[in-house]
Amino acid sequence: MGCCQVCDGAIGFGVQMNRPVAVAFGGRLGAGKSSISTALAEDLGWKRVSFGDFVRSVAGTRGMQPSRQVLQDIGAELESEDAFAFCRNVLKAGGWYPGESVVIDGIRHARVLNILRELVAPVPLFFVFLDAENRSREQRLYQRDSIDAESLGVAELHSTERDVISVLPNLADLRLSNDHGSEAELVQHIENELQMRP
Numbered sequence: 001m002g003c004c005q006v007c008d009g010a011i012g013f014g015v016q017m018n019r020p021v022a023v024a025f026g027g028r029l030g031a032g033k034s035s036i037s038t039a040l041a042e043d044l045g046w047k048r049v050s051f052g053d054f055v056r057s058v059a060g061t062r063g064m065q066p067s068r069q070v071l072q073d074i075g076a077e078l079e080s081e082d083a084f085a086f087c088r089n090v091l092k093a094g095g096w097y098p099g100e101s102v103v104i105d106g107i108r109h110a111r112v113l114n115i116l117r118e119l120v121a122p123v124p125l126f127f128v129f130l131d132a133e134n135r136s137r138e139q140r141l142y143q144r145d146s147i148d149a150e151s152l153g154v155a156e157l158h159s160t161e162r163d164v165i166s167v168l169p170n171l172a173d174l175r176l177s178n179d180h181g182s183e184a185e186l187v188q189h190i191e192n193e194l195q196m197r198p
Helices: 033-044 051-061 068-093 110-120 134-145 149-155 159-166 183-196
Strands: 004-006 022-027 047-050 102-107 125-131 174-177
Touching: 022 033, 022 110, 033 047, 033 102, 033 125, 033 183, 047 051, 047 068, 051 068, 051 102, 068 102, 068 110, 102 110, 110 125, 125 183, 174 183
Parallel strands: 022 102, 022 125, 047 102, 125 174
Antiparallel strands: 004 174
């Protein structure tokens, strides 16, 4: 995959920068979703909400260390028990109000993506799937969380990664590779795609 691939058929309505839009990010572990979503939110002056941040806060409330396994287990539990409440609580924790533009980080389930579309409506949701080569992801995770290649392989066998690997790429409105462009270039590309929507 090159730097970018615009995907047809994911959403059929247009979005413009002069009206509210939700931009959601999904991608494999270590693809750089948090960095790119944070940079986009800062550049646009929008609120950013994060499934990862919310799950970390739940782990903290429960007195648990936020290891990758713990976070995946809590995320899977919240999604399976009440995915609608999970999504609503993530939006609320980030201070989002209906009708506002927002950047949403950490989509790991197709069901969550569909629920978010309902929750933010009538604001359109634009889904960006971010990927990176395995070596880049391994380096990023090792630098950030001291996760080695073997641990990454184990983490990707968790149920929370199933849709990320096999389903979500096909639901994306835009697919980007974090290996082909700087953070600023990727953010600019996303903004350009949003502006080009009729």
